[in-house]
Amino acid sequence: MTVRIKICGLRPGDDLSFADSPWVSHVGFVFVPASRRYVAPESVRNMVAQLEGRAEAVGVFAGAGAEAVRAALARSGIRVAQLHGDEGPEVCDALREAGVQVWKSLSVAPSGEDAQALAARIETFAPHVDALLLDAAPPKSAPASVSGGHGRPFDWRVLPTAIGMVRTRTVLPPLWVAGGIHSGNVGDLLSVFEPDGIDVSSGVETGGRKDPRRIQALCNELAVRASCGAARSAQEAEQFVRQHEPRTVTSEEAIP
Numbered sequence: 001m002t003v004r005i006k007i008c009g010l011r012p013g014d015d016l017s018f019a020d021s022p023w024v025s026h027v028g029f030v031f032v033p034a035s036r037r038y039v040a041p042e043s044v045r046n047m048v049a050q051l052e053g054r055a056e057a058v059g060v061f062a063g064a065g066a067e068a069v070r071a072a073l074a075r076s077g078i079r080v081a082q083l084h085g086d087e088g089p090e091v092c093d094a095l096r097e098a099g100v101q102v103w104k105s106l107s108v109a110p111s112g113e114d115a116q117a118l119a120a121r122i123e124t125f126a127p128h129v130d131a132l133l134l135d136a137a138p139p140k141s142a143p144a145s146v147s148g149g150h151g152r153p154f155d156w157r158v159l160p161t162a163i164g165m166v167r168t169r170t171v172l173p174p175l176w177v178a179g180g181i182h183s184g185n186v187g188d189l190l191s192v193f194e195p196d197g198i199d200v201s202s203g204v205e206t207g208g209r210k211d212p213r214r215i216q217a218l219c220n221e222l223a224v225r226a227s228c229g230a231a232r233s234a235q236e237a238e239q240f241v242r243q244h245e246p247r248t249v250t251s252e253e254a255i256p
């Protein structure tokens, strides 16, 4: 199991020591002005520099045009844009042509999502992005641009069905899952679907700020699952070897 973690919604002054965890590959900064996690791009430049060689920084946007995204990335020193709004493939293309890595978020209904419709959206965006992020749709009460970060999951059972429909006919980019994930439910997600990565914000916060202990608990959970997986494969390998061990042929079995 090689699921990676993105911890999202960091703010100046937050402890970044979690970025040394082998599980954490990405750290997100929210550049959506209406979000309670908003940070000004220039205010995180130092943090982004501190992450160099440890984890890749990601800037989160919702509905900003390609030029505004590019300018904010330049001010922060970030190379990856997470487009979490209603951006179309043309915005993804424009950013990639400008050398930006693009993650596109697709919102998934908390329950009753139509697998075929989700498969079609995945197929539309796959050729235009560097990663796809499947996140729960925001509650109706949320301001339009605060399209994520509400700590609510979706019914993950739609994923194997939707991905199964697309996989045979489309080359898929890395797939990330977000929405209400925390150390207590990540095992449930992984038992249904194993994404390339999980993107977590609310589930590692206490009192609205990132909590290193909750991040550690999440990493521990993945570590335990990976070692269980390794143990299981070791057991399976042993069983396979035992079953295929050359054995002495009895005189009854011997071909005359």
Ligand SMILES: O=C(O)c1ccccc1N[C@@H]1O[C@H](COP(=O)(O)O)[C@@H](O)[C@H]1O
Residues within 6 Å of the ligand: 008, 009, 028, 030, 032, 035, 036, 037, 038, 060, 061, 062, 082, 084, 133, 135, 145, 146, 147, 148, 149, 150, 151, 152, 178, 179, 180, 181, 199, 200, 201, 202, 203
């Ligand atoms: O975190 C925010 O405030 C935010 C605002 C606007 C768009 C996206 C945002 N965050 C993204 O939401 C998901 C899941 O967050 P959670 O774990 O459910 O709280 C994640 O991809 C964040 O990058």
